[in-house]
Amino acid sequence: MKCTDIQHKFTGFLNKSLSEVANSEVKEHLKSCTNCNKELEEMKSFLAVLDSQEMETPSANLRDNFNKMLAQEIETATPKVIQLKPQQDWISYLKVAASIVIIIGAFLFGKHQSNITQIASVKNENQKQVLALLENSSASKRILGVSDAEEFTKKDTKIIEALINRLFFDKNANVRLAAAETLSKFSSEIIVRDALIKSLETDENSSVQIELIQILAKIQEKRAIESMQKLLKNEETPLYVKQQVELNLPSLL
């Protein structure tokens, strides 16, 4: 018997739930093995701590909320039935029918109205949230904002401007990288294209440069040829950035 096999049986041994054979095997082994004795002692004291844990009592809120929930469920499960007295004369029917039509009409109209304002306000709310995220002091929150911005359309100029801002001025390269990626989805906008070219000329981080080179090639922006060639000539440009230019430049020529 190996020590690990014996130690596997310790919890059962301490609970006295082992078979007689297994039990005497463990006992026999313990006579000669100091290591397992130590392990057994540790396990014993540890289980004592573990088993001294007491159940905690939840606050009274739990029961209150449960009672409320149950009452509600019982109510929806057994809807109250109210018998209407059958109406005899047709004028009253007509009156009722007319009032129902008016109420439903008014309701639908109101609903339609409120839907419109609701959609508009939800959109506004989202925009505000994303703009706030883009200005957050934490870089990971800003990245989150950048990726959320993808869901907007090119009409949301505020979002696009905020993204361009990130691309130019964010001190964290990962945020700039994410901004470039998201902006590439808005590449039909001329300001976006300008921004991407400009940042290829100015950004000094090589991974941002590589991303920009790929994007500009993908969106077939021929005005970027010049800045790419500049990168090639510049002695300080790292070799792998140059390779990226050489790879992508032909597709623009």
Next chain:
Amino acid sequence: MKHLTDEEIMLEIADGKLDLLTILFDRYHVRIYNFFNKMVHNKMVSEDLTQDVFLKVIKYKASYKNGNFAAWIFTIARNIFSTYYQKTKKERTNEIDDDLLGSNETAVSESKQEELDHLQRALLKLKSSERELIVMHRFQEIKYDQIAQIIGSSENAVKVKTHRALKKLKEIYFQI
């Protein structure tokens, strides 16, 4: 009604007598609450999740088929925990990087309360699948064969896994 078994009561509930759920609530809510509290270590969240369990019992009452009630309700609790865990996991990963919280580990404990806190910290260092085995087996005293039923595994596998988790927890406990 009080003398009925959990299973008999649950069958009545499935049959439409929703108000009997109060009895099962009395019998189980402390256990379920403690299960969650050991898993997430947050009282408010644990209360909310416990409430969810009983809501789900009503919603899925038709799917109860006369099996062991404790195993059935813990299966629900476990699903609710896993949904909660997945949801918060996303939020947690968004917070890494620059918003790292300082670690607040303290030296080895002396008093009883400190000892319990220490254990809870060790417990939270386990994977949730390991933690749940220890919580169910040691704290809730659920038998191996029932745990096997709850997590959809064999009794032997549960024994081995619980033992490993226990050993790991012990090592963490004496280390930190």
